[in-house]
Amino acid sequence: MADCVVFHTQIASIMEVLANAAVANICKLVDDDYAVFRMEINQSQKENRSLRRKLLELKVARERAERTMRERVLAIRPSNVKISDRYRGTARGEGNLTGGHRSFVKPAAHKTWKDDQPITVDEGIGTSTQHVIMIESADAEAAGPGVKLERSEREEDPWHSRDTQTRAVVEPLVAIKDPPTIAPAPPRTRHRITEVSGTQNAVLKSETDTDTLTVTHRLLRTGSDPERLGKGPLRYPPAPGTDYLPVFNQSQRMVHSRGDGEMLDTAGDDPSCSYTTEMDPGNISLGLETHTDLSRGDWNRYSSSVYSEGCLDKKGEGLVVDEVTVKVEGDAPLTWNVDKTHLGEGYSQGRDFLDYRESLETNPNVKTHSPLHTVRDRESVSTSMGPSDSHDHVLFDQVLNSKGQRAKGRGGGATSGKEKRFLCMFCNKGFSCLQKVEIHQRVHTGEKPYSCTQCHMRFAEAGNLKRHQRVHTGEKPFGCTQCHMRFAQAGHLKRHQRVHTGEKSYS
């Protein structure tokens, strides 16, 4: 019996030793694998940075070459070739602007475009890269209902005259990269592309009025108020009844609640923002594509005939676009892809947003060979990716057919009495004012700037955070007059009172 006990004791001790050894081995394996994995990640990141650096260098070199080439062309052929006029016929003939559809079509006769020729090179990831093309759309003459190609009546050089700053035209979105066959833009070209790339401090700026890139970016207007459109600075927002402004906006503000109702705005760089999720750079495309069917709410097919005059003057004339690629393939419609290389802090990956991305990536009509742009205003460029109060990324457009903007969902999705000129670029839902869209778009982006300091909860809206704080404070301001029950939410009280009234929730 004693031997048996000793035997069992020995067995137990052996088992324990074996178990400890096994655990140690497992831990060692895990640690080793983890170390290897980390090394691989670091190596990949290094390679990635290196490649991007090279890419940027190549781009700079190419721009220099283009500049040189353009100077040569200037010297050789000083005559003004009216590029826009070349496209005019095509735009007039093929640009379909009815029913919310618009098409940008490469001019068939134009041989100078190069396929797969990005304007900018993605320089995105990493610590701080911001690659921005700012399209300064000073030109915004009214197009009137349908497509008004006012240039057809203006035989002067379409590139001239700042006096047409607010004019919108509908013409193909063109990236002209082949200077030898294209006359350089006169000094007063209204469209400017500014690239901000590399680090936050690195700015590569190229303007068509000087050299480098020439972009015939046409503002599209569908309004019927040419008088307004033709005068003065860019208005924001446009006159009612004419414009619908798709808005892609990213606010990076972080607001923390201290539980006492006071909000702490941490401007988005608060490291305590645990929910902050970095979007996968370069993969999230905000596609702007032709042949939009707005009535279907198909956001990624939204027309690229972007931008109204709206908002442009709020912080400058320009729209700043991250990562723009204009690619022309055969006679395929010109495609703009939009990509948010960085949503910055304060974002989580909203399901809708991902769904959108997936749909975009699977959309054969959308060229995704280069991550594209985030449209933002000039100020955002100057402040790089730093937090901003709002309006960082705003895309404006007009939609001819407002009937296609019927908001879905509860209450129509937008203010019923007011015009819904501001469109969510994710779902085309219309809202009466910009802020509403910004808040709404958090549904898609997952952005939740309002965080509770007493728990992990974050909210997209301040009001919801405030309501949530009653959970911590125990405050229940809504008391039932017929019983002792108290509630933190007014709706709950209202619902509760059905118990007394006998009202049934469902018939």
Next chain:
DNA sequence: CTGGGGAGGGGGCCC
């Protein structure tokens, strides 16, 4: 039935 949160709309205030 209650608690909690998501999200849209309305209205007031300010510029």
Next chain:
DNA sequence: TGGGCCCCCTCCCCA
């Protein structure tokens, strides 16, 4: 006067 901002209300959904 209109737009932005903020707050609140409300409805809805889910656990």
